[in-house]
Amino acid sequence: MQPRGDDAARLAVLDELRRSAVDTYGEERIADANLEAALNSAATAVWRVSQEPLEPLGNDPLPTHG
């Protein structure tokens, strides 16, 4: 997934996720390059998924493959 650095909504998701990571794991751990990469890709995915509208009261919260 390509990062979309100029998207304010994506950056807001990234900020929120980073704050949560700092609270949970501390500043030192957050400086790790792998953690930073995981943060970035997760923020992009969460932002993209959250952007997509669905009927609010639709059913089927879980997948089936049948």
Next chain:
Amino acid sequence: MERAAVVHELTAGQAARLIRARQLSPVELVETLLARAADVDPRVEAWVSLDAAGALAAARAAEQLALSGAELPALHGVPFGAKDIFDSAGLATAGGFRPYAHRIPSTDAEPIARLKRAGAILLGKMVTTQFAQADPSRTRNPWSDERTPGGSSSGSAAGVAARLVPLALGSQTAGSVLRPAAYNGVVGFKPTYGRISKRGVFPLAWSLDHVGILARGVEDCGLFLAATAGHDPADPASANQPLPVLDLDVDPGAPRLGLVREAMQRATPRLRDHLLQVAAQFESAGARVEELSLGEPLDLILAVQHVIQQTETATAHWQLLEQYSGSYMPRLRASIEIGRLLPGVVYLHAQRLRRRIRAAVARSLAHVDALLLPTATDVAPTRETTGDTSLQAPFSLVGFPSLSLPSGVLQPEGLPLAIQLVAPAWHEARLLAVGRWCESHLPSIGPPPRFA
């Protein structure tokens, strides 16, 4: 005629026929592959461990049965390997995780048990990336030491390519069967989600994990499917669906193929050119090829897959990570740590979107026999990564069966190229028939030159 082939070059189907005709001894076959492992594996590192004593004992028993004139099962005497996330009775199963180095299961994972019931012989365990995630393994690509063999089924794909074993179990959560197959120039097949039991297989992300196979021909994928498919009430993800009716000897006729627009846009120009060339070849042989869309944006499909996989992986691993943080590979550890922080509503929103995506991909398949696209965006990259999952992951997300076939060798790099075929859920028979047709119209790329 087949007997003229070098024993280590035999496919599973060829070996099974020769054993049935009493032209090949299972003992000779196992001894040949053990000798080849000693000779070749130091340069590939596909095997974690070999069960020489167990495999030879099973081969001797198989030989006795063959000589007795008894009716033999489909894979009688054929050796196979298993990715080291499949439990194997009496053999260490570690999943690339040091604290599990001496973990010895008392029973076989269900796919191994079913292959054994079909007469196959477990030769040993094959290297996996840690817990089938993205940190590169030690295995080398037999086509080039500088390139990744892909992952996570690294050892399974490289071992089949280097002619260490004809058949190897793998697993796919995003792209871990088909992508290594493409990078190593072998066939990779992942049946529909729920078709094959995962009992005794380490989970990575429950709703995405599939069992698959690495082989050197479509026929062998059919033999694997026939041996392993079927409902397992002890696996909650196993589906109670009618078994596929496979008849790979029947000429399926030229297929209708849907060339996937989003994949062509995502692939590198050289892969795109290769696919167009292959599509033209198929058309000149009678296939109908039309361009179509998956029906949902690829970036959305990949985002949904990412959220689901990362959340489920974190759920599966976070307690173990707290216990053994120093033993986790860096990318897997980071992914679990961040996955724990993802909001539950986003995970469930992704699961709802997944249904919509699944319906869209099913619609795009309504008027063709199979989708046609590159298996990977490019040839195998260098070793610091296991490669790009973006063209395999959509079909792990929707759970549809997919098949990767070697389709050429990129020159002057000398690296394998591959095409991917996808059919609707539960249509493995159709997928393998189309695969057989395509295979017959593609050049055989042969073994990696260094291992010929």
